[in-house]
Amino acid sequence: MKNNKKTVKSMKKLNAKSCSLIIIAGLATACSGEYVNKEKENKVLEESKETTTFQSGIIPSARTSMEHIKGGKGKFFWEAEDILWVDNGGNLISSTSSSITEKTTRAKFFFTGSGLTAQSYPVYYTGKNSTKGNEVTIAAVQKQSAPNKTEHLGVSGDCGTDFAFKDKNGIYNFQLKHKAAYLCFLPHSTNAYIHRSKLIKIEIEAEDNIAGSYSFTTNGLSSAPVSGGTKTITLITGSDGFPGTNTDTDIDKNGAYAVIAPGTHKLTIRY
Numbered sequence: 001m002k003n004n005k006k007t008v009k010s011m012k013k014l015n016a017k018s019c020s021l022i023i024i025a026g027l028a029t030a031c032s033g034e035y036v037n038k039e040k041e042n043k044v045l046e047e048s049k050e051t052t053t054f055q056s057g058i059i060p061s062a063r064t065s066m067e068h069i070k071g072g073k074g075k076f077f078w079e080a081e082d083i084l085w086v087d088n089g090g091n092l093i094s095s096t097s098s099s100i101t102e103k104t105t106r107a108k109f110f111f112t113g114s115g116l117t118a119q120s121y122p123v124y125y126t127g128k129n130s131t132k133g134n135e136v137t138i139a140a141v142q143k144q145s146a147p148n149k150t151e152h153l154g155v156s157g158d159c160g161t162d163f164a165f166k167d168k169n170g171i172y173n174f175q176l177k178h179k180a181a182y183l184c185f186l187p188h189s190t191n192a193y194i195h196r197s198k199l200i201k202i203e204i205e206a207e208d209n210i211a212g213s214y215s216f217t218t219n220g221l222s223s224a225p226v227s228g229g230t231k232t233i234t235l236i237t238g239s240d241g242f243p244g245t246n247t248d249t250d251i252d253k254n255g256a257y258a259v260i261a262p263g264t265h266k267l268t269i270r271y
Contacts, residue, residue, distance in 0.1 A: 051110050051111065051112050051113075052110070052111045052112075052116040052170075052172070053108050053109070053110055053111075053170075053171045053172065054084055054086065054095070054108070054109045054110075054111065054123060054164050054171075054172040054173075054174060055106070055107070055108045055109075055171050055172065055173050055174075056078065056106050056107050056108075056173075056174060056175065056176060076105075076176075076178070077103045077104060077105055078098075078100050078103070078104050078105070078106070078107040079100065079103055079128065079151060079154060080100050080101065080102070081128050081129050081154075082098065082100060082107070082125070082128055082154065083095055083098075083109075083125075083126075083128075083129065083130055084098075084109040084123055084124070084125060085123065085124040085125070085126060085130075085133030085134075086111060086116065086121045086122070086123055086124075086133075086164070087121060087122040087123070087124070087133070088115075088116060088118075088121060092124075092132075092133035092134060093111060093116075093133075094130075094133065095109035095110060095111055096110055096111060096112045097109075097110045097112075098110065116172075118166075119165065119166050120163050120164060120165045120166065120172075121163070121164050121172065122161065122162075122163055122164075122218050123161065123162055123163070123164045123172075123174050123176075124159075124160075124161050124216060125158075125159055125160045125161070125176055126159050126216055127154060127155060127157065127158065127159060128154030128155045129155070133216075134215060134216050134217070135213055135214065135215055135216055135226070136157060136159040136179075136180070136213070136214050136216045136221060137157060137212070137213045137214075137228070138156065138157030138180065138210070138211040138212060138213075138214065138233075138259055138260065138261055139155070139156045139157055139211060139233075139259070140211045140212070140228075140230045140232065140233055140234065141233075141234050141236065142156040142233065142234070142235045142236070142258055142259065143235075143236045144235060144236070144237055144238065144256055144257060145238060145239075146238060147237075147238075147242050147243075147251075147252060147253055147254050147255050147256070148251050148252050148255040150257050152257075153182070153257065153259055156258070156259040157180050157211070157259035157260075157261075158178070158180050158259055159178070159179050159180050159216060159221070160176035160177055160178045160179055161176070161177060161179060161216070161217075161218050161220070162174040162175055162176050162177055163218070179216070179220035179221055179262070180221070180259050180260070180261070180262065181259070181260050181261065181262040181263075182257060182258070182259055182260070183204070183257065183258045183260055184251075184255065184256070184257055185202055185235075185255070185256040185257070185258070185269075185271075186249040186250075186251060186254075186255055187199060187244065187254055187256075187271055188246045188247060188248055188249050188250065188254075189244065189247065190247050194244050195244060195245045197244050198240070198241030198242065198243060198244060199237050199241055199242040199243075199244050199254055199256075199271055200236070200237060200238075200241040201234055201235060201236050201237060202234070202235040202237065202256055202258070202269065202270070202271055203232065203233075203234050203235075203269070203270040204232065204233040204234075204235070204258060204260065204267060204268075204269055205231060205232050205267065205268040205269075205270070206231050206232075206265045206266060206267055206268075207231065207265070207266050208231065208263070208265060209224060209225050209229035209230060209231055209261065210230070210231060210232075210233055210260050210261050210263075210265055211225075211228075211229070211230045211232075211233050211260070211261065212225030212226075212227065212228040212229035212230055212261075213225055213226055213227045213228050214226060214261065220262070221261060221262065223263075225261075233258055233260060235256060235257075235258045237254075237256055242254035242256065
């Protein structure tokens with residue numbers, strides 16, 4: 001809060017299911033007239049034969065943004081610019097395109113000319129617009145656009161993995177298992193001075209590393225960062241802050257979310 005600082009100390013066991021922690025504290029071609037470009041048509045057909053599809057499974061298999069009700073589990077969604085990685089015998093391959101056009105619970109990821117023929121493969125989600133399939137960066141500075149919005153999770157360290165299995169149609173199916181931990185903040189106060197303030201950021205401090213770049217396997221994140229380790233995470237809340245006028249918890253008024261490394265952490269929270 002502007003002009004006010006509130007400190008909360010808490011010891012929490014954080015894991016991939018920690019979505020409800022309250023710190024109050026998954027080709028159209030066009031032709032002109034009668035003319036058809038056969039060479040182009042054949043090329044499209046040939047490329048389509050070389051495309052392998054990986055499809056996210058039953059809800060809640062999706063991931064990058066989340067809908068959350070206080071006291072309940074988070075429901076995840078795929079968002080545009082999400083990328084899937086496949087481990088082909090140690091060679092990590094990223095999807096070349098997807099079916100995602102808007103927020104969705106299910107998605108198809110396409111791999112062109114990848115030669116994927118095995119019955120199963122490990123798959124990884126390592127963040128929105130990620131460049132590595134075996135590394136996840138939990139951001140030290142995270143930005144949430146509005147109360148109870150989670151689109152920032154995909155660039156803040158959200159991640160998941162599973163094994164994809166080929167069905168009779170040649171499509172690989174998987175159901176992503178999340179491996180990061182998530183904090184949900186629900187600040188409130190009866191103090192009139194607080195009601196005249198705005199929440200501009202939340203500072204999270206720990207005695208061990210809670211952010212940085214972590215190696216990532218089917219077992220999840222490494223126990224410690226491989227680089228850029230930090231004991232603090234700052235969550236910036238909106239361009240002009242979140243309101244602090246509520247006397248009771250109100251997730252739609254100022255609910256805030258941060259991604260954090262899983263583990264047992266002693267946390268100091270400052271609003």
